[in-house]
Structure formats: C-alpha cells, structure tokens
Amino acid sequence: MSHWYIYVIILLVIFAAYGIFFAFKKGKKKGADDLLKLFLVNGYDLKVAGFKEQNKSILKNGIVFVGDSITQDYPLQDFYPGSVVYNRGIGGDTSVGLLKRLNESVFDLEPSKVVLLIGTNDFGVLNAKVSEVAKRINQIVETIHLHLPNTKIILESVYPVNISLSDSIRYRSNEDIIELNKLLAFTKNVTFVDIASLLMDEDGNLNPQYTVEGLHINAQGYRVISSALAPYIVKNERM
Numbered sequence: 001m002s003h004w005y006i007y008v009i010i011l012l013v014i015f016a017a018y019g020i021f022f023a024f025k026k027g028k029k030k031g032a033d034d035l036l037k038l039f040l041v042n043g044y045d046l047k048v049a050g051f052k053e054q055n056k057s058i059l060k061n062g063i064v065f066v067g068d069s070i071t072q073d074y075p076l077q078d079f080y081p082g083s084v085v086y087n088r089g090i091g092g093d094t095s096v097g098l099l100k101r102l103n104e105s106v107f108d109l110e111p112s113k114v115v116l117l118i119g120t121n122d123f124g125v126l127n128a129k130v131s132e133v134a135k136r137i138n139q140i141v142e143t144i145h146l147h148l149p150n151t152k153i154i155l156e157s158v159y160p161v162n163i164s165l166s167d168s169i170r171y172r173s174n175e176d177i178i179e180l181n182k183l184l185a186f187t188k189n190v191t192f193v194d195i196a197s198l199l200m201d202e203d204g205n206l207n208p209q210y211t212v213e214g215l216h217i218n219a220q221g222y223r224v225i226s227s228a229l230a231p232y233i234v235k236n237e238r239m
Helices: 004-027 029-057 094-100 118-125 130-147 175-183 219-233
Strands: 062-065 085-089 113-117 152-155 191-193
Touching: 094 130, 113 130, 113 219, 118 130, 118 175, 130 152, 130 175, 152 219, 191 219
Parallel strands: 062 085, 062 113, 113 152, 152 191
Antiparallel strands: none
C-alpha cells in the first residue's frame, strides 16, 4: 500500500515551518503570528478531544493539574507516585481557552482537588492586560466551584520568565507577572501557593538552573515545584 499521503503531510509541515521562519525573517510578523495561532488552535482541539476520550476510563475523586505547556510537560507520575493525578495541560493555552474546556479538563473527572496554573500565555499570545487575566482566572475558579462545590482548588502563582535566555518570550514581562500574582493572592476560596518566588533568581527573573529556555521548566525546576506542592497533593492531606 502506498504511503504517499505521509510524505505529503511531512512536506506540508516543512512548508509551514519555513513559512513561519521566513515570515519573521522578512518582518511579516502578523502573518507568522496568524499561522502560529492556527497551529495552537489545531493542537488545542486535538488535546481536548483526547481528554474527552480518556475521561471515559478515569477514576473519580483524583487530583487534576490543569494549565498550559508548563503543566503539560510536568511528569506528575514521577513526583506523585502514590496519588491519583491527571494532567490536563495544553501547550499554548490561555485563560480564555481553559474557560472553554472546563468540562473535559475538570468537570468530567469530578476531582477532589484541582491544581491550577494559567496566565503566562495571556501575556505572550493575547497581549492581555493584568486586570483581564486576573478577572478570567477568578472566573475559572468561580465556575469550578459552581459545578463542583466540594472540590478544593490549589492556585499557583504564575511563574516568572527570563527573557535574556530567549527572544521568543520578549512579549512577557516579570513586572506584569508580579502584578498579576499580587492580585491572585487574594483570590477567594482557593489555597494560593506562591511558587514564583521559589523559582526567581536574585534579579527577579526565572532562575536559569530551573528552566529550559527562559519560560519552560526543566527537571530540577519541577522538583522545586513538587516539593512546594506536595503538602497539598499527598493523599489524606487536609487543606
């Protein structure tokens, strides 16, 4: 049987990658951004569809980690081997996207706890204001409580970035992130855990020893995060 269609897909992916590269190189940022957003949307839809299928066989009353790529890349089973944990992170997601997928990512699982980390891509992708991001995160919290009043929510502070390590994250600023975290600290009906301060270097940036490229977290960083979250995650722990 011919596999010509596989080669066609490979060629399309290569073509798209070159399209993004040359769009940026020639200064056509808007076209590149539009193409990148198209990839993010397609990935989002596939992930949500996958969650919906996975939810048919999950155990209720577990612990759900929900967020963007920082959550998606989190090796939960390695750090919480004695707990029933589910990863519902989607790379590139924002608070807007998360609000749309709460059914598949939270409600269907009927978890005992939700660990929520979202917001950095609101700055990097949506160019949102701090007040807008805080408002949507509060809306996420309120919506979860409305549907699952007995579910406890662990709200993480948004992690800092280090723009000196990658030009791709220059649209985020630690000033905005710090301002957002100050607002999130007053979110009602959650346990707020300040992870951000644990990941900062002396200049207030994401510590290079904890990151891949200034935004995403490496294994050492996830170990620091897990140590801080463990008291709220382990079985029978009271919040």
